[in-house]
Amino acid sequence: MRKLLLLLCLLSGSLLTLQAEDGYRLWLRYEQVTDKALLKAYRQQLSGFYIPGSSATMAAARHELQLALPALLGQPIASQAQPQAGSIVAGTAAQLGKLVTASLQDAGTEGFHIFTTPLHQVVITGNTDAGVLHGVFHFLRLLQTQQPVQSLNISSAPKIRYRILDHWDNLDRSVERGYAGISIWDWHKLPLYLDRRYTDYARANASIGINGTVLTNVNANALSLTKDYLIKAAALANVFRPYGIKVFLTARFSAPMEIGGLKTADPLDAQVQQWWKNKVKEIYSYIPDFGGFLVKANSEGQPGPQNYGRTHADGANMLADAVAPFNGIIMWRAFVYSNTDADRFKQAYEEFKPLDGKFRSNVAIQVKNGPIDFQPREPFSPLFGAMPHTPLMLELQLTQEYLGFATHLVYMPPLFKEVLTADTYEKGKGSTVAKVIDGSLENHAISGMAGVANIGNDRNWTGHPFGQANWYALGRLAWDYTLSSAQIADEWLRQTFTNDARFIAPVKQMMLSSRETLVKYMTPLGLHHIMGYGHHYGPAPWFNKGARPDWNPVYYHRADSAGIGFDRTASGSNALAQYAPEVRRQWENLRTCPDAYVLWFHHVPWNYTLHSGRTLWNEMCYQYEAGVQGVQQMCNTWDSVSIFIDEERAQQVKMLLQIQLTEARWWRDACLAYFQTFSKMPLPQGVPAPAHTLEYYKELKFPYAPH
C-alpha cells in the first residue's frame, strides 16, 4: 500500500514535470482540493450530477462538470439519470420543474440561482440555458476557491448587458498593440480547422460572464465582411454559441466602396443604405445570432460619415437600421480627435455631446475610460454624464499599450474601479460612471462594458501570467462592478495559482499596489502620454518630431523653466468646463486638486508645494524613486513566496519582474534626467543619479518593439 502510494506520488510528480504549468488552463485549472477537511466534505456531499437538458449549452455545462469534478475531488463522480441525495442538479426552471421552488425573476436572461435543497441537492438554475451555465461556472469557482457548499443560496445576475472583449486583431494575424504573440484567430485555417483554443476561449469567457467578442480590429478591413471571411467568422460563432457568447465584427465605413463597388459610402445615399442592409442580411444568414458592429469612424485616418459632411449619428443610424430587424446593435466609438488646435482632451466631448438624443435606440456610444488614451491614470472622460439620452459603453484596455506591455505586472482593477466609482454628478452626488454605463441613471435598455483584449497565441494567452487577471477582472466587473479589486484578486489567485494563504496574502497585496507603483515610475502626478513615439515603448518625454502636435509627449507635459503640466483650467484650454461644476471646482483649484491629477490640469511651478508637503520637483523625484522601490519590493515578495507554486510560472514571473525593474529604473532615470533640464534643481537625497546621460536615453531606438 505504501509502495503504491509512493508510486502514485512519483507518477503525479513526473507527470507534473513533463506537463508543466504552462498557464494555458487560466483560472480553470481544477486542481484537486488541498484542504483535506473540505475535500472530505465535498466528497461526502456531492454524489453526482444531474442535467436533464440536451441543448448545446447544457452539453457544455455537462462537459465542464465532467472535466472539473473528478479532478477537483480526486474521485469519480457520476452523471446521474435522476436527481439523488447530494446531486448537483443543473437546468432551467422549465427543465427542473418542481425542484425549483423560488422565483427566478431576478436572474433575468443570463443570471442564475444556486441553492441547497432539503435533500442536500445543489440546484443550479436560471431562466435560460446560458444562465444555468454561468451558475455552473460559479459553483465550480466556489469549489476551486475552497468555499463551503453545504448550504448555498446565491442569486446573481449581470449588472451590464453587453460584456465584451474587443480584439484588435488583423486578418494577417497581427494584433495591434498585442504583446502576447499573434491572433488566436487562425483565419487561414478557418473554417475547416477549429483550434482547441476557440473552445477554451469560450469556456474561459463564459466562466466570467463575458458574452460578446469583437473578432476584428477597429482599424477595420472591409475584407472581413466578404463571404470567405464571414464563413470563417461563422465557424467561430458556432464554437462560441453554446457558451452564450455572440460574435461581433468591426465595420469599415467605406466597405460599400471597397468590396461593394459603389462610388460612395455616404450614409444618406440610398444605395449605400441598401448595400449595408443586404450585407447585414447576408451576415445573419451565416451567423443567426450575430451581435452587430463596432465602428471606429473619422478617427486616426479611418473613413466615416464626416467624409460626406454627415454626422456620427448619420453614420451610426444607417448601420443601426440595417441590424435592427435582427436585434443587432451598433457600438460607435467616441475615440475621435483631429489635427486641430483644440486640446485633444476636449474633442470627443465636442463632437459627441451635440449628438445626444440623435442616435437610434440600438446604438451605444463606446467611450474610453479617459479623455486621452488608456494612460496609467486618467481622469474619467467628461462624456460620462454628458449624454443622458444615449447609452454609453465603457471601453477599457486590457492590453498594456501604455502600461509596460506584457512584461510589467500591473493588476488593473484599481484603475477600472477608479473610473467606475468616479462621480459625474450628472444627477447630483452618486451619479457614478458605473451608473451611467449600466443604464440605471437614465434607464437605458443597452448597457455595456468592453475591454480591449490582451490575448494572443502565447501559450498562456496573455504573455504575462498576471495579465490573465485583467482579463478575468473585466468579466467579473462587467458582471458585477461592485466586486472589490481585492476580492477579484483573491478568487483569481486561488483558482490560478493556489489556495495557500502564505502565497495569497502577500501576492494579493502586491497586485493591489502594482498599478500605483507603475504610475509612480512611469507617469506620476498626472503626467501622461510621454511614452516612446509610435510603439509607446519606454520613456520619451523629449519627443517632439511627431507629424501632429498631439502626437508628441511635449504636447502633454509642457515642461519649461517655470514648471510642468497642462493647464486645462479657464486660463488654459478650459477642458475642465466639460465636467459637472462639482467635479470642475475640485480639479480647477490647485489647492483642492489631488496630487495624482495635478499635472493633468495645471501647469505647476517646480517649487510649488503639493499636498504631500514636498515641492513638485522633489515629489516627482520621490515618486519615480518610489516606483522603482515598489518594483524591487515586488521582486522580493515574489522571491519569498514563489516556492508555494509551480516552478515554471515562478520562474516566468521572476524573469518578467527583472525586466520590469530594469525598465522602471530606465523610466526614472530618463524622465528625471530630462525634466531636470527644466527644473534645474538637484535630485533630492535618496534619489540616485541617472545611470546614463540624457543623450544616451534619447538615442535608444526600438525599431522592432511590438506595436
Added chain:
Amino acid sequence: MRKLLLLLCLLSGSLLTLQAEDGYRLWLRYEQVTDKALLKAYRQQLSGFYIPGSSATMAAARHELQLALPALLGQPIASQAQPQAGSIVAGTAAQLGKLVTASLQDAGTEGFHIFTTPLHQVVITGNTDAGVLHGVFHFLRLLQTQQPVQSLNISSAPKIRYRILDHWDNLDRSVERGYAGISIWDWHKLPLYLDRRYTDYARANASIGINGTVLTNVNANALSLTKDYLIKAAALANVFRPYGIKVFLTARFSAPMEIGGLKTADPLDAQVQQWWKNKVKEIYSYIPDFGGFLVKANSEGQPGPQNYGRTHADGANMLADAVAPFNGIIMWRAFVYSNTDADRFKQAYEEFKPLDGKFRSNVAIQVKNGPIDFQPREPFSPLFGAMPHTPLMLELQLTQEYLGFATHLVYMPPLFKEVLTADTYEKGKGSTVAKVIDGSLENHAISGMAGVANIGNDRNWTGHPFGQANWYALGRLAWDYTLSSAQIADEWLRQTFTNDARFIAPVKQMMLSSRETLVKYMTPLGLHHIMGYGHHYGPAPWFNKGARPDWNPVYYHRADSAGIGFDRTASGSNALAQYAPEVRRQWENLRTCPDAYVLWFHHVPWNYTLHSGRTLWNEMCYQYEAGVQGVQQMCNTWDSVSIFIDEERAQQVKMLLQIQLTEARWWRDACLAYFQTFSKMPLPQGVPAPAHTLEYYKELKFPYAPH
C-alpha cells in the same frame, strides 16, 4: 488497494484530460512503456543512473534521465553515487576510467558508444560530453521505441559535421515562409526572459543530433549584428551550449554601411575587411563558440560582392578571414538567379562552378537540393558533383512553402533520400550527392546539411502534428543518411504517438506515400513552380503577371497547343549539359527519361505515350485524380486508426486532412481546367469534371495567405 488503484487510474485519466496531448513534447514524450513484459524487464535491469561528470552538458544528460526514466518506467529511479549492477552509466572515457574498455576512435567528437558490461551496466560513453549526451538520447530512444536493452553494443557517429536548422525568422518575429505561428525567438523579451521553449528546442535538437542553428533570416537585417541583438543572441547561445548546439547568424553584406557608417561594403576594401574583423571579434566576445555566418548575397535583391564588381569568392573569403581565428565558418548560399534570359535552372551553376577552388578552407557553399526552389520534386542540383574543390552543403526545406503549407501531411524523407541517393557520377558510378556533401568523395573537412526550419510558436511547434516528423528526419538523416525513410517514420511514430502496431503500420505506410501523393495532385510528371504568385498558396499555372519571366508559372510549364514542359535538352536551354554525361544521357532522351521528370526536361506533345502506356494528357489527368484519391485514402486510414491515439491530435489531423483533401481537389480541378485549354482533349473516364469554371479559379484571391 483496489480502491487506490482505481483512484490512480482516475487521477491519471483526469490529468490527461486536463493536460491534453497538445504536441508540445514532440518525440520526447516519455510515456510509460506499454509492453508489460518489456516494462518488467526494464524495471529489473535498470537500477539507477550514475553520471560522474559535472559540466553543463552532463547536467543536461542527468536532467534528461531524471525526467525520462521515472516516466518511462513508472517507478522511481535513483541517481547513484557509484556505479552498481544494472546502473546506467554515462560519461566520457576520461570520466569513467576503466569502465570503458573499448576504443572510442570511431565515436569522433560527437558520437557515442553504448554497451552492456558483465555487471549488466549500460555504459553510455564518448570522447566528449556532447557525444555522451547524444548517447543518452539514443538510449532513451531505445526505451521509447520499446527495444530490448539487456545486451547493447552500439557505436554511432555523425556522417556530417554541420547539422543545422536555418530559421528564416525576422527581428519582428515574423517568419518568412512560416506556417506555424511566429518566431519562437522573442527578441523583445530577450535577454532577460528565457522562454522554456528555448531549452526544449535545444533538447529536441540534441536528441536528433542537430548541432547548429541559424537564428536569423537569410534575407538579413544588419541590426541583428548590433550590440543589443548580439546580447540577445548570446542569451540563446547560453541556453543551447550545454546541448552541443552552436549559434550562427546571417550576415547582411551591406552591414558595414548600414550599421558601421562606412561608405562601401566592397570586400576588397581594407576598412570593410577591418570592420568585419572587429565585428566578428565583438561577436565572439559575447558568444565564444559562435559558429559563423550564413550568407545570401546578390540574390533576390540582397546586396553582395557583385555590387562592387567582386565575386562570391571575394565576399565569402573576406568573411571567412574574419571568423577563421575563432574557428568559425562561412556558409555561402548558391541560391542565385538574376533577371536574364538564361534558364533559371542553369544560373547557380554558371555563377559558382567557375569559382571552384577559390574559396577559403572555412567556406562551404550551401546548395538547395534542386536547381529551382524546393519544389515537390526536383532533379538534384547540377552543382553537386561539379565543384570538387569546394565543400558543398545540402540545403533542404522543412517548412512547406511549396508543399501545402502546414495543412498538408507530407512526410519528406523520401524527397530527401531521393536527392541524397542521386548519383552525380562525378567520380564514376556511386558518386552520390550524399558522398559529395559528407565530404568523403573529395576528402573535405567541412560537411553540412541544413534544413529551413518549419518551427514557429504554435504549441506543437510545426503547425501540423506530422510536420514534426520532417524536423526529426532532418536531424536523423544528417547524422546518418543511410537510415531509411521507413525506419525514421517508425521510430518517430513510436515516440510521438504510440507503439501500438495497429497504428504504426498503416500510418507509416500513409507517411511513406504522402509525398508522392502530393506530387500527383500538385505537380505531376515534372511540372514545377505553378503555385500562386508570391505566397505560393494553391494552384496558379495561368499566372503571367510577375515582374520577371521566371517569376511566372507559365515560364516553367510552357504549355501550348503542341504540348507542355520545359525543353532543357540541347534543342532548348541545354541545362542538361550541366550534369555528368551519364545523368544527362538518361534525362535528355525522352525514351529513357523517367515519367517523374519528363516535364522538367522536355516539351512533350499532349498525345505522346509515356512509360505508363498512357498519353501525356491522360496520364496527367490520372495523376491529378490519383493524388486526390490518395488524400481520400489518407483520410480513411486516419479515421480507422486514430482511435489508438489521443483525441486531441486525432481531431487535429482529421481536420487538417479535410483541408488537404479540399485543396487537392482544387489543385486537380484548377490545373486540369487550365491545361485542358491547351490540350483540347477530354478528361479520361474516372476523372471528374472540375467543380468550377477556370475563371472561378483564376479569380480566387488570398491577400492574407501566410507568406
